[in-house]
Amino acid sequence: MNKHFKKRQPASVRPLTTAFLILVLVASSINMAQAGRAEVKPAYALVNCRIFPVAQPVIEKGTIVIRDGLIEAVGPAGKIQIPEDAELIEASGLNAYPGLISAHTNLFLETKEQSQTATPEEYLEALSQPAEPKEFPWLQIVEKIKPKKQTVEAYHRAGITTVVVAPHEGIFQGQSVVLNLNSDQVSKMVLAQPWALHINFTTERGVYPSSPMGTLAFLRQKFYDTQHYSQHLQKYRQSPQFLKRPEYDPFLEALLPFVIDKKPIVFQCNNLEEIKRALKLIKEFKLNAVLTGCNEAWRVSQQLKSASIPLLVTLDFRAPASSVYAQQGQAIREKAEKELYPANASNLAKEKINFSLTSFGLNDTNFVKNLRAAIKAGLPADQALRALTIEPARTLGLDKQLGSLEPGKIANLILTKGELFDEKTSIVKVMVDGTLFTYEEKGQ
Amino acid sequence: MREKIKKTGLLLSLLVFFLSSASWLLAGGDLLIKNATILTVTGNTIPNGDVLVINGVIKQIGQNLTAPAGVRIIEANGRYLMPGIIDTHTHIALSGTNEGTDAVTPEVTMAEVVNADDTSIFTALSGGVTMVHTMHGSANVIGGTNVVLKLKWGKPSEELIVKEAYPTLKFALGENVKQSNRTLLPGRPQRYPATRMGANALIRSELMRAKDYMAAWDRYEQLKKSKNPPANLLPPRKDLRLETLADLLRGKLIARCHAYVAPEMIEFLNLSREFGFKIGAFEHAWEAYKITNELKAAGVGISVFIDSWAYKMEAAEGIAYNAAYCTQKGILVSINSDSGERIRRLFNEAGKAVKYGLTQDEALKLITINAAKQLGVDRLVGSIEVGKQADLALFSQHPMSAYTRCEMTIIEGDVYFDREALLKERAAASTKKGGLL
Numbered sequence: 001m002n003k004h005f006k007k008r009q010p011a012s013v014r015p016l017t018t019a020f021l022i023l024v025l026v027a028s029s030i031n032m033a034q035a036g037r038a039e040v041k042p043a044y045a046l047v048n049c050r051i052f053p054v055a056q057p058v059i060e061k062g063t064i065v066i067r068d069g070l071i072e073a074v075g076p077a078g079k080i081q082i083p084e085d086a087e088l089i090e091a092s093g094l095n096a097y098p099g100l101i102s103a104h105t106n107l108f109l110e111t112k113e114q115s116q117t118a119t120p121e122e123y124l125e126a127l128s129q130p131a132e133p134k135e136f137p138w139l140q141i142v143e144k145i146k147p148k149k150q151t152v153e154a155y156h157r158a159g160i161t162t163v164v165v166a167p168h169e170g171i172f173q174g175q176s177v178v179l180n181l182n183s184d185q186v187s188k189m190v191l192a193q194p195w196a197l198h199i200n201f202t203t204e205r206g207v208y209p210s211s212p213m214g215t216l217a218f219l220r221q222k223f224y225d226t227q228h229y230s231q232h233l234q235k236y237r238q239s240p241q242f243l244k245r246p247e248y249d250p251f252l253e254a255l256l257p258f259v260i261d262k263k264p265i266v267f268q269c270n271n272l273e274e275i276k277r278a279l280k281l282i283k284e285f286k287l288n289a290v291l292t293g294c295n296e297a298w299r300v301s302q303q304l305k306s307a308s309i310p311l312l313v314t315l316d317f318r319a320p321a322s323s324v325y326a327q328q329g330q331a332i333r334e335k336a337e338k339e340l341y342p343a344n345a346s347n348l349a350k351e352k353i354n355f356s357l358t359s360f361g362l363n364d365t366n367f368v369k370n371l372r373a374a375i376k377a378g379l380p381a382d383q384a385l386r387a388l389t390i391e392p393a394r395t396l397g398l399d400k401q402l403g404s405l406e407p408g409k410i411a412n413l414i415l416t417k418g419e420l421f422d423e424k425t426s427i428v429k430v431m432v433d434g435t436l437f438t439y440e441e442k443g444q
Numbered sequence: 445m446r447e448k449i450k451k452t453g454l455l456l457s458l459l460v461f462f463l464s465s466a467s468w469l470l471a472g473g474d475l476l477i478k479n480a481t482i483l484t485v486t487g488n489t490i491p492n493g494d495v496l497v498i499n500g501v502i503k504q505i506g507q508n509l510t511a512p513a514g515v516r517i518i519e520a521n522g523r524y525l526m527p528g529i530i531d532t533h534t535h536i537a538l539s540g541t542n543e544g545t546d547a548v549t550p551e552v553t554m555a556e557v558v559n560a561d562d563t564s565i566f567t568a569l570s571g572g573v574t575m576v577h578t579m580h581g582s583a584n585v586i587g588g589t590n591v592v593l594k595l596k597w598g599k600p601s602e603e604l605i606v607k608e609a610y611p612t613l614k615f616a617l618g619e620n621v622k623q624s625n626r627t628l629l630p631g632r633p634q635r636y637p638a639t640r641m642g643a644n645a646l647i648r649s650e651l652m653r654a655k656d657y658m659a660a661w662d663r664y665e666q667l668k669k670s671k672n673p674p675a676n677l678l679p680p681r682k683d684l685r686l687e688t689l690a691d692l693l694r695g696k697l698i699a700r701c702h703a704y705v706a707p708e709m710i711e712f713l714n715l716s717r718e719f720g721f722k723i724g725a726f727e728h729a730w731e732a733y734k735i736t737n738e739l740k741a742a743g744v745g746i747s748v749f750i751d752s753w754a755y756k757m758e759a760a761e762g763i764a765y766n767a768a769y770c771t772q773k774g775i776l777v778s779i780n781s782d783s784g785e786r787i788r789r790l791f792n793e794a795g796k797a798v799k800y801g802l803t804q805d806e807a808l809k810l811i812t813i814n815a816a817k818q819l820g821v822d823r824l825v826g827s828i829e830v831g832k833q834a835d836l837a838l839f840s841q842h843p844m845s846a847y848t849r850c851e852m853t854i855i856e857g858d859v860y861f862d863r864e865a866l867l868k869e870r871a872a873a874s875t876k877k878g879g880l881l
Contacts, residue, residue, distance in 0.1 A: 128631035204545075211540035213552035213580075213588055217684055221551065224682045232678055243676040273539065273559060273601060280556075300600075322539055324561035 038183075040435050041087040043067040048077060049091035049415065054098055054389050055404035064096060066411040069434030074405050089429070089436075097385065097420055098405050099161025099412030099432060102367070103312045103392040104266070104292045104360040106168045107155070107179075108145035131206030137254035139174025141167045142193050147184040155181055156430040156437055158364040159388075159420065161412040162191065162402060166198045166266065166292075171215055172222070172255075173198040176266070178396055180412065182432040195396060196264035196290065197255070201274045216277060223285045226252045226259040262288040264397075266312070271320035272296040279307050290395055292360060296323065298347035305353055310395040313348065313387075315370035316361035317341035339377075342370070345387070346378030356392035357384065372421055381421050473500035473857025475834065476511035480520035483843070485527055485805070485812045486827035495525065497834040500856030505830055518838075523851060526808065526843050527827050528574025528835030529790050530815035532747040533700075533727050533780035536564035536787065537578055537593055537604070544583030547621065547635060548650055550613055550692075551684035552588035554580055560601040564784035569595050569861040571788030572837030572850040575606065577819050580614040582702040582727075585621045585643050586650060587614035589688065590700065592819050594835070597860050610820035612724055613692055616702035617643050617712065618758050625756065644711050651719050654689035698724040698820075700747075704758040706731040713742050725778070725818050730762030736773040745776030745818050750793045750800075767810060768800040778815040795844040804844045 044066040051059040053074055063080040065073040073080045082088070118126070145165055155163070161181050167174035175194035182189055199219065203210050209218040232246040257263045267278035269291050282289045291297075292312040297304060304311065317337045319326040325336035348355050357374070359367035375384055393403025401410045411434045418425035430437040475497040482493040482505065494509035495502060511517055535541045539557040543549040558578075568576065575594050580587030592609035619625055622638050637643045660680040667673050691697045699716065703709045703726050716723050726732065729746040730753055732739060739746070746767075753762025763769075771777045779794045781787035790811050797807040816826025825835050837843070838852040853861035 124629065128629040130631065203540075206545070208545040208549075209543060209552075210545045211543040211552065211557075213540050213554060213557045214543035214545070214549065216556050217543075217549075217551040217553070221684050224684070228679070228681050235676060235678060239675060242674075243678075272561075273557070276601070277556060322559050322561055324563065327561070327563045 038435055038437050043072075043083055043086040044089055044411075044431070044434070044436065045082045045086040046089045046091045046096060046413075046415070047082070049094045049096045051405060052095060052097045052385065052420075053405040054385060055406055061092075062096075064405060064413070066431065066434055069411050071405060071407055071409050071411050071413075073407055091415055091429075094415045094417060094428065095419060096405065097159070097414050097416065098389045098403060099414055099430065100159040100388040101162040101356070101392040101396070101402065102155075102160050102359040102388070103164045103356050103395060104166055104314065104358040105163045106360075107151060107163055107165050108147045109141070109165070109168065110144075110146065131204070133204050133207045134170035135172045135204075135251070136167065136170055136174045137172040137197060137251055139167055140177070140194055141165055141174055142177040142186065142190065145177070145179075145186060147179075147186060147189065149184050152181045152184060153437075153439075154364040156414075156432075157427055157439060158359070158368050159414050159416075159427055159430075160359065160364070160367075161414065161430060161432045162392075164195060164396070166196075168200075171200055171202055171204070171209070171218065172251075173200055178398065180410070180433050182435050188433075191401070192396065192398060196266045197258040198266045198268065198292075200268040201270065201277060202268075216281075219281060220284075222251070222255060223259055223281070225249075226255040227285075229253075230256055230260045259285065259287070262286075264288050264290055266290045266292050269293045271322045272299040273322065275300050276303060279303055279309065282307070282309060292358065294355075295341055295344055296320065297353075297355070298344045301348060301351045301353060304348075305351055308354075311348070311353070311355040312358045312360070312392070312395065313345055313355045314358050314360040314362070315345075315367060315374060317344075317370060317373070318361070342373040343377040345374045345384070346380075349379055349383050354391060355387055356395055357387040358392075372423065375421050381419070384421060473834070474498050474512070474515040475518060475854065475857050475859075476509060476515055477518045477520055477525060477836070477838070478509075479522060480525035480838065481522055481842075482828055483524060483526040483805075483808060484828040485808055486829060489805075492522065493525075495828065495834070495836070497854075497857040500834055500858070502828065502830050502832050502834050505828065518852070520838060524839040524842050524848070525828065526572070526837050526839065527812045527825065527832075528837050528853065528855065529572045529811045530575040530577075530778075530819065530821075530826060531568070531573055531781050531787055531790055531811070532577045532725065532778040532815045532818050533782050534568075534576045534578050534784070534787055535581060535782070536568065536576060536784045537562045537595075542581035542583035543588060544581070547584045547637060547646060548586045548685065549580075549584055549588055550586045550688035552580065553591075554578060554588055555591040555605055558591060558593065558601040558604060560597075560599065560604055562784075564787070565595045565597045566861070567784060568787040569597055569853045570850060570863075572791060572839065572843070572853050573787055574835040574837070574853060574855045574860075575815075575819075575821070575825060576787070577609075577612070577700075577815075579612075579700065579727075582614070582616035582620040585616060585637065585646050586689070587616060589613050589697065592821065594855050595860065596855055596858070606819075606821060608821055608824060610698045610724060611691075611696065612700045613688065613697045614702070615647070615699050615712070616727075617708040618702070618704050619756060620702070640708060640711075644715070647715055648718075650689060651693065651715075651721075654686045654693055657683060657686040658690045658693065692721045693719060695720075695722060698722045700724045700727060702727040704728055704730045705761070706734040709735060710738060713738060713744065716742075725776070727780070728759075728782075730759050730766060732775070733763060733766045733769045734761075736770055736775060739770070739775050740773060745778065745814070746770060747778045747780045747815075747818060749782070750779050750796045764796070765800045768797050768802045771797075771802060771806060771810070776814055776817055777810055778818050779810040791839070791843045791848065791850070792846065795846065798844055804842065807844050 046064040051062040061077045164176050166176040178192040178195050179189040209215045229252040258265050269275040290310045294313045390403035393399040413431050415429035416425050416427050477495045482490040496504040496509050539559045543552045577592050579590040590612045592606040593604040637646050701712050723744045725745040725747045732746045751764040753759050767777050794807045794811045813826035816822040824833050834857040836854040839848045841848040851863050
């Protein structure tokens with residue numbers, strides 16, 4: 001493919017390349033020794049790499065010019081003018097991909113350490129505390145996150161440069177943020193804030209709603225209440241005379257942009273039935289929705305196909321407790337988790353259903369491991385790449401900025417030794433918003 | 445022993461897998477069952493009879509019937525064919541049982557939390573059960589709306605729901621709702637109501653609220669329709685809790701009330717007269733034998749256990765003759781399992797009614813046509829009649845015999861349980877390495 005692109009470099013570039021080659025080699029060997037070194041230069045030129053732009057066909061030998069954190073030019077070597085002030089990165093033998101996007105994570109959130117060794121007294125004490133509902137539709141998770149350098153680095157090594165950080169408590173969990181993993185400073189990282197309201201089909205403990213059917217009734221009632229609240233507010237704004245003012249309701253206020261103004265709502269669907277429940281609610285209240293979780297999506301592929309709702313499919317292969325595969329002992333569960341759940345994505349692909357893949361519920365290493373398992377189970381590698389780049393970028397409404405290597409987009413890219421999803425591939429350089437991170441190869 | 449149970453359980457589960465693969469099931473729902481002892485339930489028993497099923501419906505019953513080419517023929521060899529068993533009170537195939545945080549939760553809908561993956565469905569099929577009324581629990585005075593399912597194992601949840609059945613709303617009285625047997629944790633207040641009169645008062649006040657709610661909507665609709673509706677006209681807040689109760693008052697829902705003792709049932713009958721709502725049946729109704737005249741006059745049936753009384757105070761005056769005696773007094777009685785395990789031997793439970801005074805035919809009705817009547821589906825199922833859906837169970841001996849065993853369970857002409865085929869699959873699976881999924 002693209003053999004005609006394999007042209008020699010124009011004469012003007014050649015002396016430069018040769019001169020820098022040694023320099024870069026020396027520099028990179030130094031970088032190898034210092035894992036996770038970050039640097040920012042006004043401009044970079046990645047030369048002689050194989051480019052997987054996602055939006056266009058693969059460029060066997062190409063150049064990517066980056067300036068001020070944005071992609072200035074992408075193309076076959078020789079077709080691209082390398083700016084004089086650009087720091088040259090010799091990348092022959094390396095593959096360049098857009099940075100991967102995991103559109104559902106709970107990164108950088110502090111989770112309460114759950115004590116495993118509570119005494120019976122402590123247990124009773126905790127139980128007798130009056131139960132409080134854990135509902136936070138107004139929560140801006142951006143205010144809660146504490147980025148850590150090590151986590152950023154771990155995710156870089158998994159190829160991930162952009163994440164959605166979503167809240168994870170309650171039914172109405174709060175509002176998520178999209179972050180570029182460019183540093184550990186929240187203000188620099190934010191790409192979209194807030195992105196979406198997150199709803200999980202879970203239950204409360206000790207307070208209403210404590211059952212799956214209670215949760216559905218609770219959700220529906222809140223949606224109806226929001227509609228009524230909005231109607232009342234609107235009437236009151238039009239003519240406040242002879243109309244009692246609506247009572248201020250922070251819960252419903254928080255829902256207005258999502259239920260009425262149709263900003264995105266993400267429904268976390270932990271099993272096949274929850275996917276169906278979400279589809280029903282979405283239709284009923286005409287919501288602009290996205291489904292996340294969905295590791296049993298293949299079991300409802302026909303409904304998903306006709307609904308054409310964006311899907312964020314987790315690579316977490318653990319069978320949900322309600323599943324027929326989880327009710328019959330460990331042997332069957334393990335077998336299902338090894339054979340059926342990893343094929344979820346490939347089954348969706350076969351049905352021509354668009355989806356994104358996420359690392360939701362996984363850490364960085366499991367993400368990479370499971371991604372390879374999904375590909376082994378039949379998901380074509382190019383589709384896996386799309387499901388981690390352009391597809392999530394579209395779902396996030398950020399496809400003008402992210403998801404492919406194209407001029408004008410944000411310079412989020414990864415350089416790998418070997419093809420991205422191969423067993424022995426390692427990620428050697430990561431660029432996020434133009435900041436270059438260089439990593440030691442695995443096993444060195 | 446434990447190891448053995450574990451092993452059997454695993455083997456059974458392998459079979460569940462084979463069942464869940466659709467290829468195992470017959471498509472089309474055409475069958476000819478030959479040479480069965482047909483327990484029609486509503487008519488005479490037919491020895492050496494044949495039943496022809498086309499498109500899931502019973503087309504012909506008789507002798508020496510022939511099937512169109514390609515239709516599967518099942519040789520019954522004189523074994524007993526009965527209508528699929530109907531359990532009028534279970535909680536299987538659901539993702540939840542109780543919304544117990546509040547004493548009043550009619551807004552919750554069991555039809556929305558059907559879990560077709562629940563292996564209890566298969567357990568039930570192995571006992572000849574084809575239909576269940578699966579309900580909200582009895583943790584609160586007014587529970588949720590219940591759902592009737594056909595146990596089409598392997599089919600998606602929405603295909604299990606029987607839309608023709610009565611829509612029912614669960615009520616409960618007695619120890620469960622009063623939380624009489626619950627140890628209160630320090631710091632936790634006791635939930636209202638904690639007494640019998642409290643439960644009664646709560647139902648009354650909720651129904652009165654529902655009446656007000658209906659009136660508010662009526663007012664709004666009228667104003668909206670008037671020539672000059674007021675500019676500030678706002679609809680009332682839609683309240684799902686009261687919507688459901690309004691549906692009960694409008695006659696769109698039928699009450700099913702969990703009650704043990706006679707006075708509570710009488711109180712609930714009074715409430716139904718006061719507010720004009722319908723009662724489908726009393727659940728458990730251990731003391732129904734004390735109030736047969738009242739139940740008969742009200743036309744209210746009961747859904748009960750056959751024996752196993754006295755497991756708590758309010759069941760202390762239960763008697764094993766309850767079901768038989770009430771049947772003889774002309775009350776519509778069904779036997780329920782209320783359990784994902786007992787459901788597979790519901791025919792044994794009904795069979796015990798023979799000991800307490802019923803004929804075999806009468807006992808059989810407790811888990812077939814009577815149950816179908818209580819659920820409002822007797823024109824579709826509950827007996828073997830031409831034109832009814834082919835929900836059938838084949839037994840090795842008379843189903844009311846203690847030595848019988850369910851051999852095959854059929855829903856709408858599709859075989860969902862076949863003991864013989866299953867045993868073969870089991871043998872194959874146990875020798876095949878890793879052939880589980």
